[in-house]
Amino acid sequence: MADPRKGEHHANRAKEMLRQGRLADAERELRAAVANDPSRGDWLLNLGWTLEAIGRLDDALQQYRHSAALLPTARDPRLAEGLLLSKMNRPGDAIAPLEATLKFDPRCETAASVLIRSLALVGRHEEAETAYYMALHAIERPATSHLEIARSLLARGDLRRAEYCFRRAIAEGPALAGVRVELARALLLADRGGETAVLLNEEFRRGMVAPALSLEAARIHLASNRVAEAVQVLEHLARVEPSNPRLHLLLARAMRRRNDLPRAARHIEIASRLASDLPGLAFEAALVGLARGHAAEARGLLVKELDARGAPTDRVDLLEIVQALLTTGLAARAMTVFSARFGNAIRHTNGSDIELMRVGARLSLEQGDLTEGRARSRRLLALDPRSMIAMHNLALIALQRGRFALARGWIARGRATDPSDSGMRKLRLLWWWRRLLAPLSRD
Numbered sequence: 001m002a003d004p005r006k007g008e009h010h011a012n013r014a015k016e017m018l019r020q021g022r023l024a025d026a027e028r029e030l031r032a033a034v035a036n037d038p039s040r041g042d043w044l045l046n047l048g049w050t051l052e053a054i055g056r057l058d059d060a061l062q063q064y065r066h067s068a069a070l071l072p073t074a075r076d077p078r079l080a081e082g083l084l085l086s087k088m089n090r091p092g093d094a095i096a097p098l099e100a101t102l103k104f105d106p107r108c109e110t111a112a113s114v115l116i117r118s119l120a121l122v123g124r125h126e127e128a129e130t131a132y133y134m135a136l137h138a139i140e141r142p143a144t145s146h147l148e149i150a151r152s153l154l155a156r157g158d159l160r161r162a163e164y165c166f167r168r169a170i171a172e173g174p175a176l177a178g179v180r181v182e183l184a185r186a187l188l189l190a191d192r193g194g195e196t197a198v199l200l201n202e203e204f205r206r207g208m209v210a211p212a213l214s215l216e217a218a219r220i221h222l223a224s225n226r227v228a229e230a231v232q233v234l235e236h237l238a239r240v241e242p243s244n245p246r247l248h249l250l251l252a253r254a255m256r257r258r259n260d261l262p263r264a265a266r267h268i269e270i271a272s273r274l275a276s277d278l279p280g281l282a283f284e285a286a287l288v289g290l291a292r293g294h295a296a297e298a299r300g301l302l303v304k305e306l307d308a309r310g311a312p313t314d315r316v317d318l319l320e321i322v323q324a325l326l327t328t329g330l331a332a333r334a335m336t337v338f339s340a341r342f343g344n345a346i347r348h349t350n351g352s353d354i355e356l357m358r359v360g361a362r363l364s365l366e367q368g369d370l371t372e373g374r375a376r377s378r379r380l381l382a383l384d385p386r387s388m389i390a391m392h393n394l395a396l397i398a399l400q401r402g403r404f405a406l407a408r409g410w411i412a413r414g415r416a417t418d419p420s421d422s423g424m425r426k427l428r429l430l431w432w433w434r435r436l437l438a439p440l441s442r443d
Helices: 003-017 022-035 042-054 057-070 077-085 093-106 109-121 126-140 143-155 159-172 179-189 193-205 212-225 227-238 244-259 260-274 281-291 295-309 314-326 331-342 355-366 371-385 390-402 403-419 422-442
Strands: none
Touching: 003 022, 022 042, 042 057, 042 077, 057 371, 077 093, 077 109, 093 109, 109 126, 109 143, 126 143, 143 159, 143 179, 159 179, 179 193, 179 212, 179 227, 179 422, 193 212, 193 227, 212 227, 212 244, 212 314, 212 403, 227 244, 244 260, 244 281, 260 281, 281 314, 295 331, 314 331, 314 355, 331 355, 355 371, 355 403, 371 390, 390 403, 390 422, 403 422
């Protein structure tokens, strides 16, 4: 026969044990309480929370559902069930209890944000947006709802709206951990890496950053060509997670860009031992090998990795791969990779990007397209009037077209800009030979 008073005694003892962190003892007392009064849905809910804390998730789920059946108008059992299902990576199953939670409490921001995430994960994007707009209507400052819909938009490639929602999340929840790193990732995908430094610095200024987010911040710094900032983050993280293979991959990339090739090779070796199939590791090994003069091995690694995984997505990393392909004699493959990412009309779509113009001009010349190579080189020179690469390209194109006076002008301008440039000295010698042989070729 049920004895509610004994049940209350056991439930009160369980609360004290939970405060002390004695989870196993708390579970025993809660089971005793429920045995004395099985109609108490709140005790079943507490039992579910205790089991979840212990790690017995299936048992906890059963208790949440039993509690919800006994408490037909209560929010918390349904919220607990939905959150646990999401934690168990069962987003489709989490939707119904989360929707039920919001029927009882439309202002529950946790339920709203996890519902948006769950709907997005199962591909029900229109319903996710509906849940987002309902959250905007019911919740005064729905920071986490902004964050979840921003993640969904980012995954779908809607960078403009994702940026807007990330910024709303920051404005309404400035203490949200990691959101500035996520916004920086969106800006990087939009080729706006230069705008990410302030966001990442603010994230670290606010306090401790989780190791995974620190790694992502370092990756964004590297992808935006901020090597010093990346090294600072990575060297700090190396004291926390020294056996993380991705950490060593990023350190290898940073050391290579510093031209510290022995350290880069050492970090490549460590990363390879920790995780030989790590994405990006083969590319980095190829670039380090190429920098050390092992062109043939680098060429094989580049082709194998491109065939297996495709090109990297980060702009700086991809341009490094394109240049490596050109250096190893794979001009056609370089053009394919470059065009797939940037298209063929870069003077119109990315006309202010110096690095892109520089690589694009080299690609055009390698492909024998002197007209586009000349146009891109002129654009590069307009962006950087002291660009030796642009002047070298323009002098070479003029020579190949037999326009000796124009070539001489570009060579003179280049030598005036940098008298020690060996490329211009070689072009001057080539100019003399071409000039001497020109009458013979006409005969």
